[in-house]
Amino acid sequence: MKKTSLITGGAGFIGSHVARHCLNMGHDVVILDDLSGGFRDNIPNMAQFVEGSVTDTKLISQLFNQHKFNYVYHLAAYAAEGLSHFIRRFNYNNNLIGSINLINEAVKHDVQCFVFTSSIAVYGTAQLPMIEETVPKPEDPYGISKYAVELDLHTANKMFDLPYIIFRPHNVYGENQNIGDLYRNVIGIFMNQIMQGKPLTIFGDGTQTRAFSYIDDVAPYIARSVEIPQAYNEVFNIGADTPYSVQELAQTVAEAFGQSPNIQYLPARNEVVHAYANHEKASRILGLETSVDLKTGVKVMADWAQQVGSRQGSQFANIEIEKNIPSVWQTLNPSLQ
Numbered sequence: 001m002k003k004t005s006l007i008t009g010g011a012g013f014i015g016s017h018v019a020r021h022c023l024n025m026g027h028d029v030v031i032l033d034d035l036s037g038g039f040r041d042n043i044p045n046m047a048q049f050v051e052g053s054v055t056d057t058k059l060i061s062q063l064f065n066q067h068k069f070n071y072v073y074h075l076a077a078y079a080a081e082g083l084s085h086f087i088r089r090f091n092y093n094n095n096l097i098g099s100i101n102l103i104n105e106a107v108k109h110d111v112q113c114f115v116f117t118s119s120i121a122v123y124g125t126a127q128l129p130m131i132e133e134t135v136p137k138p139e140d141p142y143g144i145s146k147y148a149v150e151l152d153l154h155t156a157n158k159m160f161d162l163p164y165i166i167f168r169p170h171n172v173y174g175e176n177q178n179i180g181d182l183y184r185n186v187i188g189i190f191m192n193q194i195m196q197g198k199p200l201t202i203f204g205d206g207t208q209t210r211a212f213s214y215i216d217d218v219a220p221y222i223a224r225s226v227e228i229p230q231a232y233n234e235v236f237n238i239g240a241d242t243p244y245s246v247q248e249l250a251q252t253v254a255e256a257f258g259q260s261p262n263i264q265y266l267p268a269r270n271e272v273v274h275a276y277a278n279h280e281k282a283s284r285i286l287g288l289e290t291s292v293d294l295k296t297g298v299k300v301m302a303d304w305a306q307q308v309g310s311r312q313g314s315q316f317a318n319i320e321i322e323k324n325i326p327s328v329w330q331t332l333n334p335s336l337q
Contacts, residue, residue: 004028006069008054008102009076010047011038013177013185014117014169014222017215018073020044021223030067032059033076042176054098064105071226072106073115074099077146080183081121082269084142086321095145103152107160113226114153114162120170120237120277122147129278132168132235139272150235157233165225166235170277174215174297175304180311186246187212190253191302195310200254200261203326204268206247211276213239214297217290221282230285237277240290252295256302269326 005022009015010031015038022029029047032054043049052059054076063069077095078084084091099116106114121143122136138144153164171186179188190200218238225231244252247263254261282288292300319325 002026002028003070004030004067005071005073006030006032006063006067007047007073007075008032009038009074011035011040011042011049012075013038013042013174014172014215014219015073015075016042016044016176017174017219018075018223019047021220022073023047025223025227027071030063030069032063037078037178037181039176039178053094054101055093057101060101060105064109068109069106070112071115072102072111072113073117073222074102075117077117079119079142080181080316081140081142082271082326083183083316084140084145085270086319086325087316088141089320090318091141092145095142096148099149100152103149103156103162107156107162112163113232114156114164115222115225116149116153116164116166117222118146118150118166118168118235119143120168120275121272122150122168123275125272128274129241129276130237131278132237132281140270163232165231165233167222167225168235168237168277169213169218169222170237170239170275171210171212172215172218172239173212174301176215177301178311179305183316186210186249187253187298187301188305190250191257191305192310194254194257194259195305199264200250201264201266202246202250203266203271205265206250206263207245208271208273209243209245209276210249211240211243212249212294212297213290214292214300217288217292221286221288225286228286234281234285236282236286237279238282238286238288239277239279240294241276241279242294243274243276244294249294252298253302256295256299257306267327270324
């Protein structure tokens, strides 16, 4: 019998790729996205698109009543870690309360599996490499909201037998990413800056490290996880193994455009300095194999970015707390000066 899947954030970056893989698996796919960070062009042709927000409880209820979803893939979120300190209400309303709206309906309609994309932001400053058994200690509101949803899924499973799978991806990049976002996705920011003839902006000295993960090493495993019984009610780190400094990343991105990096260093911001994860569990249960190295993946994304062209990002309009906000974001939003 054909399965029906709801994919929130399916017009966005990771969500659009997960939607494509679900369609290839034979699912009927319904995409819910408010287009705040996604684009209609990202939506696969065979998917049904509904424009709306996970915060709209009436709409969420209507969708579940109409489609009787077998699976929910919840990828909708505003994933700006650094900015989340200054948009706390917005962060929790969208990333936490919106998730609870979906979980409520999933329980009511006996969804077969709720797949949630969390983040390694839940770990905070943890022993490296980060492993799933580590007790999370998130250090920003974004990570806190993601961990709160994880905890709620645990309780929903115990109380209502709602099956779930939690993924903690990290620093994912590739085609369909919103390169015009001013606050997140450093690879996209670098590419947009190069195409606009601007310097590459680095917070701090550039020695902070991340393991940057190409989308094709992440999205297929998220989509197929519902077909693996051993994955149910488990948490998985997913992404690349090798960490690179932001300084090295800037060099790699510039080379993909045939340029030398022109770097502008900005004051360091409040962020985790080093973050990379262990993926043994995903390899063992999901068959995870990361096959795309940073240089190759960045070149593929750079070719795509040059085809779609640079994007003019807009500043976040509703900053809630101005105290201690990085000066570069004050420059983006003159009302804060």
